[in-house]
Amino acid sequence: MSGREVVLGRIRRALRDVPRSEAPDDVPVPREYARAHSSSGTGAAGTSEALTGLLAENLADYRAVVHRTGTDGLSPLLCRLLAARGSATVLVPPGLPPHWLKATDPVRIHDRAATTARELDSVDSVVTGCAVAIADTGTIVLDGGPGQGRRRITLIPDHHICVVRAPEQVVASVPEALERLDPARPLTWISGPSATSDIELDRVEGVHGPRTLEVVLVEEPAPGG
């Protein structure tokens, strides 16, 4: 008998107490939890500005460096951030809007299928967009779409700049984020830089992923404007 038959047979014998007529959906699942929390709700209670504000606050709380700018300010800001970091090379995923990096000095390295992990290890910074950002938890989610690239490119370089378009890419909560995401795509949820709680259960930032995560919130109209 195959392992499959053994395991499925054991399961069916173990579940003899479950009536044959019971369908999976007959087991009730109460969904008495919020689609979005009141502090951040997209309804009357929370405006999109409040949502972007909460996202910025929660990102910063987990030591991501947050910048807010308008569409026109994006390119000069990215230039300043890469210069301040002293980056000589910046990794560019396929589909990144070319004008984002038009003002930057570092050498642009384009990620290709043949690019090895070792080659990525020698790049200083990476700039990407994202698929969605979650205000409640301070999370950005990448799905490998245009301007986001393969999962490894936001993992191996030590410096990741992620651009979020607000308000259209910002959702309030985890349930709202899952609704927007496609499970068939490889997804990476990122909440702050790489961290560990393994030494005395105290959080330390910076292990294997990028030790510096900068998130640029591009707002239209520009913040304060």
Place this chain on the structure above:
Amino acid sequence: MSGGTFLGMPAFPEAAAAAVRDTRLRGNLRHATGTIRAKRAQAVAELPDWAGLRAAGAAIKDRTLRHLDHYLERLEEAVTASGGTVHWAADAAEANRIVTQLVRATGESEVVKVKSMATQEIGLNAALEAAGIRAYETDLAELIVQLGDDLPSHILVPAIHRNRGEIRDVFRSEMGRWGRPAPEDLSEEPAELAEAARLHLREKFLRAKVGISGANFMVAETGTLVVVESEGNGRMCLTLPETLISVVGIEKVVPTWRDLEVFLQLLPRSSTAERMNPYTSMWTGAADAEGADGPRDFHLVLLDNGRTDALADTVGRQALRCIRCSACLNVCPVYERAGGHAYGSAYPGPIGAILTPQLRGTVTELDASLPYASSLCGACYEVCPVAIDIPQVLVHLRERVVEGGEATVRGRRTTVRPARGHAAERAAMRAARWVFEHPAALRAGQRLASRTRRLHPRRLPGPGRAWTASRELPEVPAESFRDWWLRERGDDGGGRKGRGERGERRDRGGDR
């Protein structure tokens, strides 16, 4: 360098007694669990709908468990359709055999591993080593355990029993034997320790061809696997190798994509007390081309290894809801003092005390002692994000240990014999039952006890000595409650008279 083993460990009371005398261990645990307890409470308090999420989490898991065959078949279909290969393993030996063969087929002799409870449970690293394959643990705490030839003592933080000074010593003395050595002047600053691990492991990540992981969730509807982590070692192992092998317990399946909205809120706040853990990876099947995003070969090994035995127990089944957050460990007064090693398995703490005896049975002295590794205070149930009534299952398993009875062991219905060593307890309980069923005997016994109360010892002799070593025997009152009641209220004949009361009166009459 095979790492330690839980085999042949002493029963919980002996192991715990030794651990409690280790003042450094107690200090490390008190500090770590105290820190996380306060933070978890705060993270949970942020969500006004926590109770609703908890109820939904429990219900989704119950739905899954009651129809586990259905959801596993759907999962298999979805994973296969997206280019993955599904294997089924009835026990640890079969799972180890499957993984070993898969690694051999790649021609590689080393693998990188994401922290995984399932592979810890089946002893995969030792099995691989026996086959000449070196497995590198890449989670920081697992690395500390592996380098120190130690055993994990916590679900989330396997090296919780080590403080920063001890970790530095392990890194300095052992890293060089496994690869890039730690810097000579390594301090005990956590940031420096993390940096040393980063450099040590990076060379392994960059050359790795095979990755081995577990998974926190598997979505039946879509075939998606989810790994929740903090450091990025998980992302390295899940995305860089050409072959990925995930060993996952069959209970980790959830029905739908939407169900993740519950667990991705419950898990991080319960485990690391974060709104969200730094990294969560989700993937469905294998990448379809060379150089595409992620491994081209994906194998999912579905692991039973005793889970169906727990499933067959209608009281114990709820233990399979567990999402391995470790909140129950962090609040447990017994865990905080005894530490994780005393539980003798990959699953320590309250959840281990109900899971291990169900996965392995209660045959060994150690496994039979686990349901007693609790004061039944109920803190574990309160913090459990999927509402596992751990005290209820503990009591249920104690009954099985003492009384024996029907249970499923490796898929077969069997009658479990009562454990040895509980004969005196069973005899005492039988005697007590007889006495309570015979009011005259109870009365006579109580009066005898009252009259001889000055002669009672403060400590019990013989087998009862252990019990009174840390407890005072209760003082016997001069008059029993029943006697007091009869004396004060016994002539009140106006009330309802039950059979017992008539019995009392006859009894009293006879006494005169």
